[in-house]
Amino acid sequence: QITLKESGPTLVKPTQTLTLTCTFSGFSLSTRDMNVAWIRQPPGKALEWLALIRWNDDEHYSPSLKNRLTITKDTSKNQVVLTMTNMDPVDTATYFCARDFDWKLNWGQGTMVTVSS
């Protein structure tokens, strides 16, 4: 059974750096063509893809957020970490991680992050 769970702060202040961890089970990021993505959804708005890390360490970022994002993986711990710098209230959203394999996404339930002073 594939499961993913996002964890991190629920509240961050403007200009702070957000660090989110995706802990997963049921698959290995060392398997060929296995990837993990981060996606967010502001309240009442559409989903937005943020970043993706591949089994071979390749990283892909949303062009609009590339300068603020870093995605890393720890294969031994079955974790993927996303950091987003210079947080702003417009970054308030539910953040999801998802396994990306065989052109399908398996999602975690998401974690809500509010940016407010």
Place this chain on the structure above:
Amino acid sequence: QSVLTQPPAASGTPGQRVTISCSGSSSNIGSRTVNWYQQVPGTAPKLLIYSDNQRPSGVPDRFSGSKSGTSASLAISGLQSEDEADYFCAVWDDSLNGWVFGGGTKLTVL
């Protein structure tokens, strides 16, 4: 504004058939396979359709998908009250080199 265009709302009565459209471009739907998800607030989105028209095991055959050119559709037949949820399409975009999503369609069972 989403890269993929969906109607914001759809509705039907129990037993009816409803369809939800998803419009994209040559860099996504036109060249890649489409997935459809059901989202209930507070829970993980559930995969309903992959590879344009394939159902994962456990998904009722009331759910079906199709694609033509740069548009895709999700059809739900024999509508049930439990189908009331948000539905969105997702596909890889070769220009973005990332995933793109529809804005979501809120389905109401009247």
